[in-house]
Amino acid sequence: MNYCNDCGATTHQTIPDGDNRQRHVCSGxxxxxxxxxxxxxxxxxxxxxxxxxxxxxxxxxxxxxxxxAGFLENxxxxxxxxxxxxxxxxxxxxxxxxxxxxxxxxxxxxxxILYRGQLSAAxxxxxxxxxxxxxxxxxxxxxxxxxxxxVEMALDLHFADQRPFSPxxxxxxxxxxxxxxx
Amino acid sequence: MNYCNDCGATTHQTIPDGDNRQRHVCSGxxxxxxxxxxxxxxxxxxxxxxxxxxxxxxxxxxxxxxxxAGFLENxxxxxxxxxxxxxxxxxxxxxxxxxxxxxxxxxxxxxxILYRGQLSAAxxxxxxxxxxxxxxxxxxxxxxxxxxxxVEMALDLHFADQRPFSPxxxxxxxxxxxxxxx
Numbered sequence: 001m002n003y004c005n006d007c008g009a010t011t012h013q014t015i016p017d018g019d020n021r022q023r024h025v026c027s028g029x030x031x032x033x034x035x036x037x038x039x040x041x042x043x044x045x046x047x048x049x050x051x052x053x054x055x056x057x058x059x060x061x062x063x064x065x066x067x068x069a070g071f072l073e074n075x076x077x078x079x080x081x082x083x084x085x086x087x088x089x090x091x092x093x094x095x096x097x098x099x100x101x102x103x104x105x106x107x108x109x110x111x112x113i114l115y116r117g118q119l120s121a122a123x124x125x126x127x128x129x130x131x132x133x134x135x136x137x138x139x140x141x142x143x144x145x146x147x148x149x150x151v152e153m154a155l156d157l158h159f160a161d162q163r164p165f166s167p168x169x170x171x172x173x174x175x176x177x178x179x180x181x182x
Numbered sequence: 183m184n185y186c187n188d189c190g191a192t193t194h195q196t197i198p199d200g201d202n203r204q205r206h207v208c209s210g211x212x213x214x215x216x217x218x219x220x221x222x223x224x225x226x227x228x229x230x231x232x233x234x235x236x237x238x239x240x241x242x243x244x245x246x247x248x249x250x251a252g253f254l255e256n257x258x259x260x261x262x263x264x265x266x267x268x269x270x271x272x273x274x275x276x277x278x279x280x281x282x283x284x285x286x287x288x289x290x291x292x293x294x295i296l297y298r299g300q301l302s303a304a305x306x307x308x309x310x311x312x313x314x315x316x317x318x319x320x321x322x323x324x325x326x327x328x329x330x331x332x333v334e335m336a337l338d339l340h341f342a343d344q345r346p347f348s349p350x351x352x353x354x355x356x357x358x359x360x361x362x363x364x
Contacts, residue, residue: 008185077286104259
């Protein structure tokens with residue numbers, strides 16, 4: 001970061017008062033520009049014992065297989081983002097989604113929030129982002145051609161944990177509104 | 183956003199090729215400046231049947247009670263962030279942490295990733311961020327003085343789900359390194 005988004009003046013790195021980390025601070029308006037990890041939301045679509053994977057037709061890792069996932073956008077929940085990415089990458093719709101896990105990748109400042117959900121129908125197709133979309137039995141998964149380690153981890157977790165959804169790990173979305181409670 | 187962080191030229195909003203959302207794009211170097219939700223990492227410290235809460239001594243909601251939580255920093259996992267925030271706000275250390283839940287607040291572009299963990303000892307104290315730090319039985323929780331709805335939701339979830347950790351909802355941290363698998 002070289003310039004302030006707000007006023008266009010140059011920024012410098014310093015530890016602001018009351019902080020303990022180097023931040024980019026504007027030399028003009030003194031705005032502190034925090035930089036934080038990004039969330040990647042995704043879902044593993046299931047159809048009976050099978051899972052849906054997409055062969056990436058975009059970089060990075062073009063040609064390798066992944067589950068639908070992508071950067072969470074402002075204004076959407078992680079589940080909404082996961083469902084949107086699923087449709088964008090595979091034209092598939094999912095329902096009855098459960099939280100599968102949280103996967104941190106601090107080396108690249110990313111947090112994956114991954115769900116699994118049932119395909120509403122066995123309907124899917126290639127897209128601008130995926131050259132192939134297909135269902136795989138566990139034994140047929142192209143383990144050696146997975147795009148990212150987190151995909152392998154999510155698949156391992158899914159197949160290891162075939163129990164019904166644990167209600168102790170809710171996803172909840174609600175507005176930011178303090179409320180009274182007796 | 184008015185100016186490009188990279189080159190200092192003005193930005194404008196447009197839908198880039200291959201995208202479907204308005205983005206801030208630099209009029210000079212054409213960098214696309216994506217804006218995404220921020221992660222807040224936190225932990226509910228437990229001590230037997232009690233939970234630890236902090237009375238906020240900073241805005242927003244100064245004077246109201248919360249569980250330790252704060253913005254996740256680049257380079258740390260969500261659990262590392264939660265443990266760090268816990269110490270910063272209460273001087274307490276936690277162990278045996280479990281994922282409690284993911285709480286989306288899309289209205290303000292935030293995702294809470296909340297854990298619960300056992301206090302290593304009944305040792306804690308006020309800090310620059312917390313005017314009081316205390317353990318509460320369920321019946322003694324100051325429900326009417328909680329700082330944010332997500333705190334109430336996390337407490338409800340914690341007390342509703344007293345089962346042992348479900349291994350189906352792992353937290354995993356590992357480097358970004360594709361690997362072979364037969």
